Amino acid sequence: MRFWLVAALLLLVLGVTAGPRAPTEARDRIKVVTTVAPLTNIALNIGGSRIDLVGLIPGGVDSHTYETSPSDAREVATADLVVVNGLALEDAVVELARANLKPGARLLELGEYTITRDQWVFDFSFPEEEGSPNPHIWMNPLYAAGYAELIRDDLIEIDPEGAQYYTANTLHFKGRIEELDRAILATAASIPGQNRRLLTYHDSFAYFSPRYGFSVIGAIQPADFSEPSAREVATLIDQVRAEGVPAIFGSEVFPSPVLEQIARETGARYYDDLRDDDLPGEEGAPEHTYVGMMLFDVRLMAEALGGNPAPLAGVDPRNTFEP
Template sequence: MSASRARRCSRRSILAGLLFPAVPLASMAARAQGVATPVPAPTSSLGWDDSFAEENGKLNVATTVAPISSIVRNVGGRRIDLKGIVPDGTNSHTFEPAPSDAEILSRADLVIVNGLALEDPTIELAEANLKGGAEIYALGDQTITRAEWTFDFSFPEQDGDPNPHLWVNIPYALRYAELTHLLLAERDPGNADYYARNLQHYRTVLVRLDAGITAAIQTIPEQNRKLLTYHDSYAYFAAHYGMIVIGAAQPSNFSEPSPREVARLIDQIRELAVPAVFGSEVFPSDVLEQIAAEAGAQYVDDLRDDDPPGEPGDPAHTYVGMMLKNMELMVPALGGTIEALEGIQPYDTYEP
């Protein structure tokens, strides 16, 4: 990250902290109970159909992975034009933007990324093509400090890049939404009240989702609250919800595990009596399926961290829809139930 961009992020973090003091989601849940969820937005569009014209009278906002696009859409609604650069189902860690993406980035007023070294090629392309007055904002870099970075199986500390998957932790996703509100309101003060209402609608849903996931995880027998995944994307989720990530099959270079590592994982699953292992929608792996079969564990092959369910335009093709789908897969496979998540809708909540 460039020094100038790092300074911008630091300034934004301070302002955001003043405007949005940290409030535990658990203490907010009771307040949220009496707040009606608005009628769902008519579409879960993450921006692929937006015009992104330079003279459209709206903020042009470029984003990267689908969860960030979904969060930004729920705050900005239809008063921004949005373009997600990283296509659904793409490995965001190795994604290289196309030359055509330079044109999109050159029209953006804001480029909102995750940061934490997830999208460096896209950030470099954006920096080379930013128009005057446009800026880049790394939400993850503004949400946690370096002291809170997590290094683990696929993101070893010696490589220097932390695990970037903050958004599977719902309080961090809410922080992303709060920061997005700050950015949009500062850039477009005429619509600040609209963005604030959208944030409140979305906060209500995220608070309920966080409480529901917490309760659902508690129904899993304690000895089963272990995660072994293919793609190493649940570190911040596990830390928040009281689970332990015992391993990830995918090496740091995103290749398949070696025979020695396969044998070690099989032994670990047997030793810890892990009931299920979880593959990735984006990283299909015959190797992990074989590991599960050899170790006598259930194989669940379509856990998601950045690919919402369904197709663009489907009502549940959202960040919230993705997390609900993950809980439908994860919790029963580990011996728990998901009744606590009943009634939480996956739909977008922004006002027209």
């Protein structure tokens, strides 16, 4: 009789203490601070309801020249994990994190661990003599899946009780990325080969293009993020004429009158809303995600360059994390 009583008590105690607790209280959740919106959304898909997430750089703000504020310092100082792209994209935030991280907190520089130095691309707006490679690694969905795995690993280090949850969320996210990748491959293949060339204002397709058979023939924005000189514009106009590019692509974040001029003088059409760090739709809209942003860009490219965007319609842009 006594044995059963002890066993029952033991089970009761184990039942209460074993297994992951549901992190219902804010104080139980991990605080994660990120920079640009696509990274913030990837972190959300992995951390889900176990993290409190703060994205420092608002959508539509130039991340390359972003300057931090006192409130950013406060966010970073209370974070358990600060997630940045690195590769000189958001140096101000990296500096802030190094100076303000609380003991035991982590700084995760995704770009540094996703590709190796021999995979770095130096190009139009990111020339080798400036020292830092093109930082837009997340624009290749396969690398975005790598970002997700790095975030998962750090979250598990900080919050081992959530290991199963973070691992399951990462699997769901990578499943969606595989669907996205297949749909982009099919859509890109529908664009006539001679049109699969990108002339963009902001130089953010360096890692996307080789995966999907595009070549980046140029970027209009100079390395210091100023406007190009009259001479540079004249060179671009010659290039667009010589190569017969059907469309040129501007950026949501960097509106530029130069595009309009190049289009007018060459007969190419121009589209001014490609995006690499601004998610489409309002906060809370189904397409306001990393996947939604990639679908938006590839749909625009397909429509502008004579392809068929139909394969993209089968990809659900919504977040994949478990509640």
